[in-house]
Amino acid sequence: MGVEGIGARVVRKEDKRFITGKGRYVDDIKLLGMTHAHFIRSPHAHAKVKKIDSSAALKMPGVVAVLTGQELVDDKVGNLICGWAITSKDGSPMKMGAWPAMAPETVRFVGQAVAVVIADSKNLARDAAEAVVVDYEELPVVADVHAAIKAGAPQLHPEAPGNQVYDWVIGDEAATDAAFAKAANVVKMDLTNNRLAPNPMEPRSAVADYDAAEEHYTLYTTSQNPHVARLVLSAFYNIAPEHKLRVIAPDVGGGFGSKIYIYPEEMVALWASKKTGRPVKWTSDRTEAFLTDAHGRDHVTHAEMAFDANNKITGLKVKTYANFGAYMSLFSSAVPTYLYATLLSGQYNIPQIHAEVIGVYTNTTPVDAYRGAGRPEASYLVERMMETAARQLKVDPAQLRRSNFITQFPHQTPVIMAYDTGDFNASLDAAMKAIDYAGFPARKAQAKAQGKLRGIGVSCYIEACGIAPSKAVGSLGAGVGLWESAEVRVNPVGTIEILTGSHSHGQGHETTFCQLVAERLGVPISQVSIVHGDTDKVQFGMGTYGSRSAAVGLTAILKAMEKMEAKAKKIAAHALEASEADIVIENGEFKVTGTDKAIALPMVALAAYTAHNLPDGMEPGLKESAFYDPSNFTFPAGTYICELEVDAGTGKTSFVNFVAADDFGRLINPMIVEGQVHGGLVQGIGQALLEHAIYDANGQPVTASFMDYAMPRADDVPSFNLSHTTTLCPGNPLGIKGCGEAGAIGASAAVINAITDAIGKNNLEMPATPDRVWRTIHAA
Amino acid sequence: MSTVKLTVNGKAVAVEVEDRTLLVHLLRDHLNLTGTHVGCDTSQCGACVVHLDGRAVKSCTMLAGQADGASVTTIEGIAKGDELHPMQAAFRDNHGLQCGYCTPGMIMSAIDIVQRHGGQLDEGTVRQELEGNICRCTGYHNIVKAVLDAAGRMKVSQAAE
Numbered sequence: 010m011g012v013e014g015i016g017a018r019v020v021r022k023e024d025k026r027f028i029t030g031k032g033r034y035v036d037d038i039k040l041l042g043m044t045h046a047h048f049i050r051s052p053h054a055h056a057k058v059k060k061i062d063s064s065a066a067l068k069m070p071g072v073v074a075v076l077t078g079q080e081l082v083d084d085k086v087g088n089l090i091c092g093w094a095i096t097s098k099d100g101s102p103m104k105m106g107a108w109p110a111m112a113p114e115t116v117r118f119v120g121q122a123v124a125v126v127i128a129d130s131k132n133l134a135r136d137a138a139e140a141v142v143v144d145y146e147e148l149p150v151v152a153d154v155h156a157a158i159k160a161g162a163p164q165l166h167p168e169a170p171g172n173q174v175y176d177w178v179i180g181d182e183a184a185t186d187a188a189f190a191k192a193a194n195v196v197k198m199d200l201t202n203n204r205l206a207p208n209p210m211e212p213r214s215a216v217a218d219y220d221a222a223e224e225h226y227t228l229y230t231t232s233q234n235p236h237v238a239r240l241v242l243s244a245f246y247n248i249a250p251e252h253k254l255r256v257i258a259p260d261v262g263g264g265f266g267s268k269i270y271i272y273p274e275e276m277v278a279l280w281a282s283k284k285t286g287r288p289v290k291w292t293s294d295r296t297e298a299f300l301t302d303a304h305g306r307d308h309v310t311h312a313e314m315a316f317d318a319n320n321k322i323t324g325l326k327v328k329t330y331a332n333f334g335a336y337m338s339l340f341s342s343a344v345p346t347y348l349y350a351t352l353l354s355g356q357y358n359i360p361q362i363h364a365e366v367i368g369v370y371t372n373t374t375p376v377d378a379y380r381g382a383g384r385p386e387a388s389y390l391v392e393r394m395m396e397t398a399a400r401q402l403k404v405d406p407a408q409l410r411r412s413n414f415i416t417q418f419p420h421q422t423p424v425i426m427a428y429d430t431g432d433f434n435a436s437l438d439a440a441m442k443a444i445d446y447a448g449f450p451a452r453k454a455q456a457k458a459q460g461k462l463r464g465i466g467v468s469c470y471i472e473a474c475g476i477a478p479s480k481a482v483g484s485l486g487a488g489v490g491l492w493e494s495a496e497v498r499v500n501p502v503g504t505i506e507i508l509t510g511s512h513s514h515g516q517g518h519e520t521t522f523c524q525l526v527a528e529r530l531g532v533p534i535s536q537v538s539i540v541h542g543d544t545d546k547v548q549f550g551m552g553t554y555g556s557r558s559a560a561v562g563l564t565a566i567l568k569a570m571e572k573m574e575a576k577a578k579k580i581a582a583h584a585l586e587a588s589e590a591d592i593v594i595e596n597g598e599f600k601v602t603g604t605d606k607a608i609a610l611p612m613v614a615l616a617a618y619t620a621h622n623l624p625d626g627m628e629p630g631l632k633e634s635a636f637y638d639p640s641n642f643t644f645p646a647g648t649y650i651c652e653l654e655v656d657a658g659t660g661k662t663s664f665v666n667f668v669a670a671d672d673f674g675r676l677i678n679p680m681i682v683e684g685q686v687h688g689g690l691v692q693g694i695g696q697a698l699l700e701h702a703i704y705d706a707n708g709q710p711v712t713a714s715f716m717d718y719a720m721p722r723a724d725d726v727p728s729f730n731l732s733h734t735t736t737l738c739p740g741n742p743l744g745i746k747g748c749g750e751a752g753a754i755g756a757s758a759a760v761i762n763a764i765t766d767a768i769g770k771n772n773l774e775m776p777a778t779p780d781r782v783w784r785t786i787h788a789a
Numbered sequence: 790m791s792t793v794k795l796t797v798n799g800k801a802v803a804v805e806v807e808d809r810t811l812l813v814h815l816l817r818d819h820l821n822l823t824g825t826h827v828g829c830d831t832s833q834c835g836a837c838v839v840h841l842d843g844r845a846v847k848s849c850t851m852l853a854g855q856a857d858g859a860s861v862t863t864i865e866g867i868a869k870g871d872e873l874h875p876m877q878a879a880f881r882d883n884h885g886l887q888c889g890y891c892t893p894g895m896i897m898s899a900i901d902i903v904q905r906h907g908g909q910l911d912e913g914t915v916r917q918e919l920e921g922n923i924c925r926c927t928g929y930h931n932i933v934k935a936v937l938d939a940a941g942r943m944k945v946s947q948a949a950e
Contacts, residue, residue: 020881020882020884021881021884023889024881024886024889025881026889027886027889027893028864028873028880028881028886028893029824029864029865029868029873029877030822030824030864030865030893031824031865032824032889032890033823034826036823036827037817132807132809208925209888210826210828210834210836210888210890210923210925210926211888212828260888260889261888262826262888262889263887263888263890263925265925294829294830295828295829295830295831295834514888515888515926516887680884681884684884684887684926684930684931687927688887688926688927689928690928692925714829714830714831715829715831715833715834715923716831720833720923720925721928722923723917723919723920723922723933724913724916724919724920726928726929728912728933
């Protein structure tokens with residue numbers, strides 16, 4: 010490892026612009042003649058749009074246009090799509106209700122747009138929106154899955170009888186039933202996984218610019234995957250063919266999944282730019298973000314786990330109702346199926362698993378992948394079950410886990426996944442040591458003497474990252490391949506540009522990706538730049554989500570580097586009159602091994618571009634690209650243990666210690682990896698203690714601002730004690746597993762396990778607010 | 790419309806704005822100082838924090854007109870040329886930022902916290918004082934480290950002056 014190579018804690022290159030206020034986010038962009046869009050949104054959760062009267066608004070100064078959903082239909086702009094086909098157990102395809110970008114006839118959630126005002130300024134657009142009169146006829150509402158699945162419930166979509174998206178199953182039901190029939194003990198639980206709002210701090214934003222002469226569109230947008238945005242806008246929404254549409258995602262202020270999707274507003278901004286002949290900017294305010302950014306989680310589950318007389322798990326049965334909201338968002342169908350039920354084996358040897366997932370429409374904001382996406386729900390279920398089982402079977406929770414761990418790899422679970430490697434005992438040991446698990450009973454007794462309820466909670470998570478082998482996901486219904494691309498350009502002066510299809514919106518790619526180059530070539534990272542987020546600059550790439558950028562994106566860069574290095578070695582060998590096989594790359598030089606003959610990288614690059622003296626038949630230039638498709642998912646895993654105290658008088662929880670022992674395979678930059686874990690843990694703790702996107706029975710969101718939705722703040726959460734154990738991922742040459750979502754996947758179960766341990770009552774839903782904890786403590 | 794006269798990052802400016810214009814929009818839209826961000830509609834997130842006459846304020850919570858005659862410092866105004874403010878350097882060195890969106894407000898709040906508490910800062914105080922700034926990326930762990938680190942650096946640099 011060099012000072013800037015793989016494994017070095019290199020301070021981030023991108024930080025200077027962010028700490029000096031020079032970041033360039035979409036809302037910072039101003040174009041000449043730019044107009045501003047303000048959407049008119051439904052105040053009702055379910056209603057017919059009877060009439061939209063914009064005559065008064067159109068007379069107001071500075072108003073350019075008021076556009077409606079009917080005009081989208083007239084212009085043949087396509088509906089939004091869900092890109093992953095799921096088949097129900099009866100063989101029928103999932104039932105996708107039509108989702109127009111602005112509703113011409115029916116609105117199905119509060120906040121759904123029906124029209125947009127385009128005006129010279131944001132304030133003028135807002136003023137004019139007040140003057141647009143929309144006549145609605147309210148319809149009956151279903152606001153949660155319980156209401157939606159009742160016989161005779163109001164129906165959302167004619168395409169989906171019974172409000173059902175699908176009824177999907179995985180695993181061998183008969184074999185699972187047989188395991189339960191022979192069980193010595195069965196543990197049963199009802200679990201709710203609370204609905205969350207992702208809330209990246211930068212609200213979504215779009216600046217759309219149509220060039221009539223070139224019939225060309227440019228879209229600046231807050232996207233985690235600008236090429237996928239271009240593909241969808243082009244192929245499905247008929248905005249423009251791909252070569253006439255440039256999508257730029259500049260600095261993006263956090264994503265957490267919510268910026269994967271192509272939302273109505275971006276599409277409408279592009280369309281409106283052509284209609285008005287002027288650039289159009291739209292920036293979400295925070296309440297709009299709560300209303301329209303895809304939410305996460307929202308499962309209602311019944312689960313049963315069977316044990317034999319030796320406390321070995323013999324089977325798991327799960328039935329989950331997954332709330333989709335009013336429409337199927339881009340990847341929504343995959344989240345509660347292939348990203349959830351395939352992880353229900355956890356870290357354990359479970360011979361039989363059967364899961365049924367019923368997707369349900371409700372009159373709420375659409376739900377899709379949010380940090381972890383299905384895996385937090387699976388991990389929470391498995392780890393709450395294990396804790397509950399330990400209490401019911403009266404064994405130590407850590408020991409029950411240990412005695413059921415998978416220890417042989419590769420391991421084929423009954424739910425598709427083949428775990429390639431891991432050492433679950435190592436991470437459990439590391440976490441138990443870090444928190445002094447053995448000393449807990451004494452600490453609990455001491456706390457009790459001071460009138461405090463102290464608890465400890467273990468969570469051993471596993472997830473599938475590095476999404477994903479294209480062939481595998483294709484066979485499961487994915488509409489796209491999930492490879493990544495990269496290009497390495499060595500300039501004639503020897504500086505290097507890495508163009509990547511990955512997109513950084515906080516992950517630090519501009520540093521970590523350079524570290525690979527530094528490692529391989531021995532050049533300082535100051536000579537390397539990372540280019541990303543612009544479809545005109547970078548070849549097609551799949552973007553950043555599912556903790557895939559290092560395992561997939563960086564491997565693509567490695568593959569391109571290897572091609573470039575092979576050519577550069579030929580040039581160096583030719584110049585040095587040596588054999589290509591004898592050339593090694595060290596400290597930015599190509600050396601003939603065992604001699605003092607060497608040629609510096611810039612001279613090799615210059616030779617490649619002057620092309621005066623290249624090996625016979627070699628093309629000039631030094632630039633290579635690669636597409637990398639992983640051979641398997643990666644399987645990050647680890648143990649989180651939380652120790653906390655509950656005040657029985659108030660129900661308030663205070664952290665004492667929180668330890669995390671993760672196995673992410675090889676770490677490129679441990680400092681950045683730790684930052685990813687910290688952030689993920691706090692999102693997991695947020696889910697456990699604070700966050701809940703709540704709707705009333707009429708489908709009105711009651712938590713649509715930071716006044717009402719409890720975001721974790723600095724004084725709500727502890728500092729963390731992190732450590733790493735390492736088994737290298739055999740599926741990619743760098744041995745990387747991915748670290749972006751682990752914290753959010755594993756943390757919530759550790760917290761709830763600890764609180765329920767402290768209060769001595771097992772049934773406690775998230776978020777465990779002081780009120781809810783107090784009621785649980787004092788319930789009869 | 791009114792003319793608001795104020796000093797921004799040491800420079801006197803006069804800006805004609807609608808009376809309902811918030812200070813943050815004067816800075817971003819009229820002066821192109823886009824380092825100050827807007828992250829919510831309810832003065833909760835703190836992405837818009839600037840210094841007004843040396844005191845941290847949420848620039849989305851006051852009208853531009855209320856800043857008439859005041860001296861405003863934004864994130865763009867705290868480095869001395871190429872020399873970063875100790876708080877900026879501490880955020881970078883401690884990996885106290887990821888996406889960078891909350892960072893300007895965090896840094897402006899943090900400077901104010903250190904100035905108000907002098908050298909008497911501990912983790913609990915920093916966490917309590919940061920209550921008005923929301924970060925979704927870092928889990929606050931490294932932000933807290935950065936503020937404590939900068940408190941030491943600012944003491945040293947003050948002593949040197």
